[in-house]
Amino acid sequence: MPGTFDWRQEREGAGVRLAVLGHPIAHSLSPAMHAAALKAANIEGEYKAFDVVPEEFDACIAHLRGMGYRGVNATAPLKTACAEAADALDETVLLLGAANTLIFGGQVRAANTDVEGFLAPLKSLAKGSALVIGAGGAASAACFGLKREGWKVQIWNRTFKRAEQLAERIGAWAMKTLSFSGADLIVNATPVASFEMNWEAVRTSAIVYDLAYGAGPTKLLMEAAERGLRTIDGREMLVEQGARAFELWTGVWPDVGAMREAVGLRYSAGL
């Protein structure tokens, strides 16, 4: 698979060695983003992508640790396994039961930088009413962060039961029928590129935040922008969660501008 490596082939090496694990993982922008951060910080190292299924996760972690890796990111479907693999958990991992970052050392520490990464582009906004579409890992991080920051959170998901379970866990509302009216912020936390949007019902002041991302703005964001709505690209979250993970591994706050450029984001969200 282009851009991915076989973790079993890894051997000891020099520098700060990092990786992202997931399944699938070939689409990941993280290797390019972290390579740019390492280069800008003048740190010798590398960041690879490994395709890892959940059953192999523990063996993969043990192997990479043994080969001197500094840490890893984990993405779907490995975030629960990531939390379970650690000896020490940060507060967010304890609450969500999901982690996206492992820091290796005498102990394996798990962190969840998704929540702060998700919230970073929203910092300057007044708290209002948020609609989160989805009830998986990304939606959990988004709902948890929004709730903590004082937003009113409503959740809609294809499988209602999962929306209900998430809503119950964080103290939000689960919607049976998708309704956009009243939402100041609409978050797509599914991989669906284009779902039935009732744009007529969306407030003209609403902000559309698509956590799914590609090399450019997604179809959802382009449709929202065509209607004059403000948008936030999922790559904003990607960079912000990545910057926090980079700092945990290296002790250095990275050059976020270099990371943004590596994922094709040239301008700030400007909200």
Ligand SMILES: NC(=O)c1ccc[n+]([C@@H]2O[C@H](COP(=O)([O-])OP(=O)(O)OC[C@H]3O[C@@H](n4cnc5c(N)ncnc54)[C@H](OP(=O)(O)O)[C@@H]3O)[C@@H](O)[C@H]2O)c1
């Ligand atoms: N920007 C970032 O930094 C960042 C970080 C994390 C994730 N993401 C992105 O967020 C998206 C979700 O990731 P995740 O980790 O939350 O995945 P996940 O845990 O597997 O959850 C997937 C969610 O999408 C829903 N879904 C999947 N296919 C669907 C379809 N065809 N129609 C309607 N709903 C569908 C699922 O609904 P059911 O419950 O009904 O299956 C579930 O709510 C992905 O695109 C991922 O790349 C972005």
